[in-house]
Amino acid sequence: MPLTRPLPLLALTIALISSPALAADAGATLSQPDLDWLQRVTWGVDAATVARFHQLGRSGFLDEQLHPQGDERLPAAVKQQIAALDITRQTPLNYEAQYRALNEQQKNAATDEDKQALQKARNDLGNNTINQAMQRHLLRALYSPDQLQERMTWFWLNHFSVFAGKNNLRTLIPDYEESAIRPHALGHFRDLLTATMQSPAMLVYLDNAQNAAGRINENYAREIMELHTMGVGSGYSQQDVQELARILTGLGVDYNTDNPRLKPELMPLLVRDGAFEFNPQRHDFGNKTFLGQSIAGKGFAEINQVAAILASQPATARFVSRRMATYFMAQTPPERVVDDMARTWQHSDGDLSAVLKALLTSKDFTASLGKQFKDPMAYTLSALRLAYDGRQIINLRPEINWLYGLGEPLYGRLTPDGYPLTAEAWSSSGQMVKRFEIARAIGSGNAGLFDLPDGTKGSGFPMLTNRLYYQVFDPYVSGNTRNALTQANSQQEWNMLLLSSPEFMYD
Amino acid sequence: MTDRHDDVQADRRRLLQWLGAGAAASTLTWSGKLFAAASNTDTRFLLVFLRGGYDANSLLVPVNSADYYSVRPNIAISKTDALALSNDWGLHPALKDSLYPLWQRSEIAFVPFAGTDDLTRSHFETQDSIELGQPTSGHRNYQSGFMNRLAQQIQGVPAISFTGTLPVCCTGPVNIPNVALQDANRAPFDERQSKLLAAMYDNHPLGAQVKEGLNLRQGVARMLQDEMTAANRGAVSTRGFEDQARRMGRLMREQYRLGFVDVGGWDTHVNQGNANGALANNLNSLGKGLAAFAQESGEAWNKTVVVVVSEFGRTFRENGNKGTDHGHGSVYWVLGGGIHGGQIAGEQQEVSIPKLFQNRDWPVLNDYRAMLGGMFTHMYGFNSQQLEAVFPGVKPVDLKLV
Numbered sequence: 001m002p003l004t005r006p007l008p009l010l011a012l013t014i015a016l017i018s019s020p021a022l023a024a025d026a027g028a029t030l031s032q033p034d035l036d037w038l039q040r041v042t043w044g045v046d047a048a049t050v051a052r053f054h055q056l057g058r059s060g061f062l063d064e065q066l067h068p069q070g071d072e073r074l075p076a077a078v079k080q081q082i083a084a085l086d087i088t089r090q091t092p093l094n095y096e097a098q099y100r101a102l103n104e105q106q107k108n109a110a111t112d113e114d115k116q117a118l119q120k121a122r123n124d125l126g127n128n129t130i131n132q133a134m135q136r137h138l139l140r141a142l143y144s145p146d147q148l149q150e151r152m153t154w155f156w157l158n159h160f161s162v163f164a165g166k167n168n169l170r171t172l173i174p175d176y177e178e179s180a181i182r183p184h185a186l187g188h189f190r191d192l193l194t195a196t197m198q199s200p201a202m203l204v205y206l207d208n209a210q211n212a213a214g215r216i217n218e219n220y221a222r223e224i225m226e227l228h229t230m231g232v233g234s235g236y237s238q239q240d241v242q243e244l245a246r247i248l249t250g251l252g253v254d255y256n257t258d259n260p261r262l263k264p265e266l267m268p269l270l271v272r273d274g275a276f277e278f279n280p281q282r283h284d285f286g287n288k289t290f291l292g293q294s295i296a297g298k299g300f301a302e303i304n305q306v307a308a309i310l311a312s313q314p315a316t317a318r319f320v321s322r323r324m325a326t327y328f329m330a331q332t333p334p335e336r337v338v339d340d341m342a343r344t345w346q347h348s349d350g351d352l353s354a355v356l357k358a359l360l361t362s363k364d365f366t367a368s369l370g371k372q373f374k375d376p377m378a379y380t381l382s383a384l385r386l387a388y389d390g391r392q393i394i395n396l397r398p399e400i401n402w403l404y405g406l407g408e409p410l411y412g413r414l415t416p417d418g419y420p421l422t423a424e425a426w427s428s429s430g431q432m433v434k435r436f437e438i439a440r441a442i443g444s445g446n447a448g449l450f451d452l453p454d455g456t457k458g459s460g461f462p463m464l465t466n467r468l469y470y471q472v473f474d475p476y477v478s479g480n481t482r483n484a485l486t487q488a489n490s491q492q493e494w495n496m497l498l499l500s501s502p503e504f505m506y507d
Numbered sequence: 508m509t510d511r512h513d514d515v516q517a518d519r520r521r522l523l524q525w526l527g528a529g530a531a532a533s534t535l536t537w538s539g540k541l542f543a544a545a546s547n548t549d550t551r552f553l554l555v556f557l558r559g560g561y562d563a564n565s566l567l568v569p570v571n572s573a574d575y576y577s578v579r580p581n582i583a584i585s586k587t588d589a590l591a592l593s594n595d596w597g598l599h600p601a602l603k604d605s606l607y608p609l610w611q612r613s614e615i616a617f618v619p620f621a622g623t624d625d626l627t628r629s630h631f632e633t634q635d636s637i638e639l640g641q642p643t644s645g646h647r648n649y650q651s652g653f654m655n656r657l658a659q660q661i662q663g664v665p666a667i668s669f670t671g672t673l674p675v676c677c678t679g680p681v682n683i684p685n686v687a688l689q690d691a692n693r694a695p696f697d698e699r700q701s702k703l704l705a706a707m708y709d710n711h712p713l714g715a716q717v718k719e720g721l722n723l724r725q726g727v728a729r730m731l732q733d734e735m736t737a738a739n740r741g742a743v744s745t746r747g748f749e750d751q752a753r754r755m756g757r758l759m760r761e762q763y764r765l766g767f768v769d770v771g772g773w774d775t776h777v778n779q780g781n782a783n784g785a786l787a788n789n790l791n792s793l794g795k796g797l798a799a800f801a802q803e804s805g806e807a808w809n810k811t812v813v814v815v816v817s818e819f820g821r822t823f824r825e826n827g828n829k830g831t832d833h834g835h836g837s838v839y840w841v842l843g844g845g846i847h848g849g850q851i852a853g854e855q856q857e858v859s860i861p862k863l864f865q866n867r868d869w870p871v872l873n874d875y876r877a878m879l880g881g882m883f884t885h886m887y888g889f890n891s892q893q894l895e896a897v898f899p900g901v902k903p904v905d906l907k908l909v
Binding site: 049291405406409414415424425427428429431432433434436440477480481483484487488493496497500501502505 | 586630631650668670671672673678682683684685686687695696700703704706708709710713716717719720721723725747
């Protein structure tokens with residue numbers, strides 16, 4: 001065991017005390033391919049993940065990851081932290097009611113000061129809500145044993161990207177992530193697509209809430225074809241976009257608890273679920289032809305029909321498979337991987353866990369290990385998971401800010417195309433230095449990650465020269481990095497250097 | 508192209524080596540021409556991007572348009588408030604102390620009815636369009652912004668983006684460093700740590716970027732330290748963009764020749780104000796910033812061209828919320844110590860309701876690619892092939908400003 005820092009024995013002792021769970025695996029190391037594989041499938045390694053991997057082996061671990069159990073397996077303290085959030089109890093309708101109440105008060109406010117205070121309260125409501133959604137997302141990303149589901153939840157949020165800064169999306173996004181995205185992250189693509197088509201967040205973001213018979217708004221129809229399913233240039237026509245826009249008429253949002261006033265014969269065709277509404281009065285009931293198939297004008301049922309058509313298109317299988325492969329392999333994925341995935345898609349009716357399995361067990365995926373530049377999510381989360389190894393972060397604000405600083409905040413992509421999946425977008429000179437600064441903030445313990453909500457300062461820098469490091473990273477550290485580490489003046493500086501090293505930028 | 512690119516990279520490497528050597532000699536102060544890099548051109552070009560589509564009708568006021576005053580009952584700039592520029596045009600009064608003096612010295616010109624043929628009126632679509640600088644019809648290459656292509660054409664001319672992430676405009680094969688000056692006020696690492704960090708990336712594909720990023724941040728922090736000791740006694744400044752622009756001026760005077768910065772907050776759908784208010788505050792801060800940039804540039808100001816653009820203009824009529832919505836044609840600004848300023852340049856037409864584009868907003872009569880293409884041709888002596896490389900398919904127009 002190379003001694004790359006002062007007082008390694010002390011650090012080792014501390015690590016042993018703080019990670020009793022590891023005692024059973026004393027001395028176990030990971031091969032470099034296993035390490036890289038594990039890092040790629042998760043948001044980065046911690047001792048518990050490595051222990052589970054040792055227990056189950058690569059294929060057992062993957063099978064477990066492909067069949068997530070949801071919040072069941074979350075650590076109790078994390079479950080509590082999530083349960084305590086307002087967003088856990090509030091729905092978009094509740095939020096809208098609060099907004100309206102504040103609006104009403106503002107209208108009747110006696111003084112300008114009161115008006116301003118109420119305006120601020122409204123703004124705070126939105127900001128707190130989206131901030132809580134970020135916290136919840138990051139807590140699960142950091143501590144859920146179902147790591148692949150967490151990565152896929154991020155991936156689908158990015159694939160079906162919405163922007164928190166538009167209209168009232170800040171209060172719609174918590175529900176969007178929870179109801180439309182996360183439950184289907186490893187399910188069937190058709191269900192995922194259908195869920196997004198019935199989500200207020202998406203319908204507002206891509207303007208379909210305004211799409212009505214006689215007043216067609218094509219925006220959402222075009223993005224479904226171009227970004228969510230088949231991909232641009234895959235054979236659909238402008239006519240298909242227009243027909244899809246007609247099919248989507250009437251899909252919208254209604255925050256009123258009373259039903260809209262409809263002609264009596266249309267009443268049975270009304271569909272409502274929370275803030276989502278299919279309003280038959282706004283729907284174009286004419287017959288349509290979409291991708292060569294006849295769609296009889298019958299109302300909401302058309303949505304399920306087109307979702308099924310779109311999900312089973314070979315172009316969709318290829319386009320979405322290629323996006324998944326690009327995300328997990330970084331470099332342009334070879335066509336044969338995409339072919340395999342698309343074939344699995346067709347056999348399994350778009351079962352995303354089967355498609356992912358085809359990718360993650362392929363030779364090309366194995367060959368790509370260790371060569372993918374981490375995006376800001378992967379970089380910051382893997383640094384936190386390694387550095388604090390299961391110690392629960394109380395204050396997620398620093399992590400939220402780092403993601404802003406690196407240009408990849410949650411729900412922050414302005415455009416519906418989602419963040420880029422390739423390395424160049426994240427490795428500019430300024431972003432690299434920013435990463436080093438984040439590495440120092442994490443490594444020195446000054447970031448405020450353990451500050452309590454009442455303002456009490458938490459403290460303590462991590463011991464990165466721990467057992468986990470020596471078992472899984474140390475054997476694979478390059479000469480350059482080792483040289484730098486030996487020159488570290490303190491544990492904090494050693495931490496900073498390790499988290500800044502080229503090895504830590506890739507998985 | 509490949510050869511040229513290699514040359515650029517070789518020049519970059521030499522520059523980096525030289526900078527690295529300079530940074531190690533800590534006795535040199537930053538103002539002591541530490542970064543006075545050799546380059547084959549002394550011309551400086553700064554692109555300022557106003558994100559959000561600023562309301563050009565409040566900047567360049569059509570003081571003789573009865574329609575302007577009839578459709579903007581709450582937000583028009585009155586003829587008495589506007590600073591006279593010509594018989595037909597006035598300037599927003601928020602720029603009285605900052606940019607109006609530049610007008611009087613012929614160091615600023617305005618190009619109305621400017622913009623792109625992208626008609627989506629979408630912020631992101633149109634910003635991308637402009638930053639990519641490619642023809643709007645046909646396939647877009649998102650890995651190739653026009654500032655990066657410009658950097659490829661002027662070999663060895665150091666470029667910089669004053670932003671936290673690299674904008675679309677600067678994306679491409681030339682390695683353009685980026686730094687957000689507003690949060691760069693501390694030296695992130697001391698010299699020893701910088702060396703340790705850089706050494707880990709020796710012989711690594713990201714090696715040059717890492718070294719350049721670290722050097723840039725160290726240099727900027729030293730500059731800010733000087734500044735704080737000299738003027739502010741360590742107090743945190745509240746002047747915002749003005750301070751940032753002053754730093755940009757210094758960096759471009761001493762080291763960089765191509766620069767990019769963006770300024771947000773121009774999407775005024777609600778309560779944009781008139782001679783006072785939200786938009787006036789933004790213009791005031793921008794104007795002070797550009798004046799500070801000019802001042803800090805010193806003698807280099809005579810060799811500097813600044814162009815201010817935005818993705819689109821806004822609706823001619825005010826909306827129901829005393830604001831304006833997304834429109835089309837805008838007003839672009841051209842500034843510089845050596846330009847032929849003091850004029851309203853380019854194709855123009857009457858500002859009236861019948862002349863509106865789609866009965867909504869200003870038409871674009873001056874395509875930004877044609878306009879910048881014409882300017883680059885003069886500034887850098889480009890031949891048609893070089894210009895084609897920067898703006899494919901463009902027909903340059905000479906506005907005779909540079």
